[in-house]
Structures are given as C-alpha cells and as structure tokens.
Amino acid sequence: MLHQAGIKFKPLPNVSLLDIRAWKPLSKLETPPSDKKGKLLMPSLEIDNNTDCLLRNLIALEQLHYPGEEYICRYVKLLDFLVDLENDVDLLIENKVIVSKLGDSKAVAELINGLCREMVEVSSTFDPLSKLLNDYYDSSWNKNKAYLVSVYFKxxxxxxxxxxxxxxxxxxxxxxxxxxxxx
Structure with a gap:
C-alpha cells in the first residue's frame, strides 16, 4: 500500500538494523537525509534458513533480560508492519532491502509475520515513523501522483x-x- 502511495524503499549499506531513516527527521537530534520526499531508507536484511531461529532467540533474550530496550523486537514489528503478503516481500527484495536466500517470497512473508505472533507488546521507537508513513499514505495527492507515474509514465x-x-x-x-x- 505504501508503494502505491509513492513510497520508495532504498537500502542503506553497512549500517545497524535500527538505522532507519525517512525523508524528514523523526526527532530533533536526527538530521534530514538529502533525498527527496517519499523515500524510506532501511538497512538490508539477509534472510536464510537460520534467520527465524536467530531472531526468535534475540526477541526472547530482549524480552526476558532487557525490558525497555527491545531493539530487535521493534525492528521486527516494523517489518511486520511493512510485510503482509508475498508481493510486499517481492517489492522489498526488488529494492534490495531484503536479501532472501530462501528462494520463496511466500516463505519470507510467513517468517516475518510469524515472528510477532507470540511477542509481548513493546513500545516502539518507530511510532513517529509509522505516523509519518500513515500520513503520507492517507494523502490523496501522493496516491494520485504515484498512480499517474505508474500508469502514464512507467x-x-x-x-x-x-x-x-x-x-x-x-x-x-x-x-x-x-x-x-x-x-
């Protein structure tokens, strides 16, 4: 849905998984990126056969021993927010935000959606980002502009x-x- 509204996903090489940037600063400490409006800059995530086990163990570790500092949980929640179907995974793979070694987009979508099923609710540092993305999606101007570009100027x-x-x-x-x- 975000892609239909004109959001472009761009990979950030060699950065932390939590270093996610939007086209405008989300906090007073953050400097705005030099990119145009409508870009979500995310680090690349490589998904293979061990990713499910690794992320589940990290989520359990954070929730048991580091309450209030659930960084991996927050990242997984954001991924779950972005991915519902295999088409969403295909889009993220096409934009090199996800590098899949599973070979099947449906398996990646099920993996990401399954990670949040038994997770205890965490407060998210990505709440301002979610609000920014929702506001961008709700704008009819952005949807119409993206539609014109995708249909008449593809x-x-x-x-x-x-x-x-x-x-x-x-x-x-x-x-x-x-x-x-x-x-």
Whole structure:
C-alpha cells in the first residue's frame, strides 16, 4: 500500500538494523537525509534458513533480560508492519532491502509475520515513523501522483505518448475555443 502511495524503499549499506531513516527527521537530534520526499531508507536484511531461529532467540533474550530496550523486537514489528503478503516481500527484495536466500517470497512473508505472533507488546521507537508513513499514505495527492507515474509514465514510450496526446488535446481545444470566439 505504501508503494502505491509513492513510497520508495532504498537500502542503506553497512549500517545497524535500527538505522532507519525517512525523508524528514523523526526527532530533533536526527538530521534530514538529502533525498527527496517519499523515500524510506532501511538497512538490508539477509534472510536464510537460520534467520527465524536467530531472531526468535534475540526477541526472547530482549524480552526476558532487557525490558525497555527491545531493539530487535521493534525492528521486527516494523517489518511486520511493512510485510503482509508475498508481493510486499517481492517489492522489498526488488529494492534490495531484503536479501532472501530462501528462494520463496511466500516463505519470507510467513517468517516475518510469524515472528510477532507470540511477542509481548513493546513500545516502539518507530511510532513517529509509522505516523509519518500513515500520513503520507492517507494523502490523496501522493496516491494520485504515484498512480499517474505508474500508469502514464512507467517507461519512455508511454510517457512520450501521454505528453504528445496531451499536446494534441490542448491544441484541439484551443482551436475550438478560437473558432467559437470568432463567431
């Protein structure tokens, strides 16, 4: 749904899993990235056969021994917020935010959605990010702009055809109005 509203996912190489940035600062200490509006910058996550076991053990460790400091739990909650279906995983794989070694997008989606099932509710440091993403999605301007770009300007030929068609329509309407004004 975020992709339909125009959000672009970009990978951040060699950073912490919690170093997630949006197009505007989420706190007073954070500096805004130089990218345009509508980009979500996330570190790449490599998912293989051991990821489920590793993340479950880290979640259990954080919830038992580090209450209030559940960083991995918060990251997994954010991933669960972003991923519902295998199409969501395909989009994140295409944008190199997720590197899947499982071979199947459906398995990755089930893994991510299954991690939060037995997790105790945690307060999220990503709440401002979630609010920012929801506000961006709720904006009809962003949805319409993303739709126009994806339908009428998805490649050079459809974009050129759209521009030429619009120019022909504009010239035709202008000539019709001038014709009416003469009489």
């Amino acid at each position: 490649n050079i030929w459809t974009g050129t055809g759209t521009v030429v068609g619009s120019l022909i329509l504009l010239v035709t309407v202008t000539r019709f109005i001038l014709y009416l004004l003469r009489y």
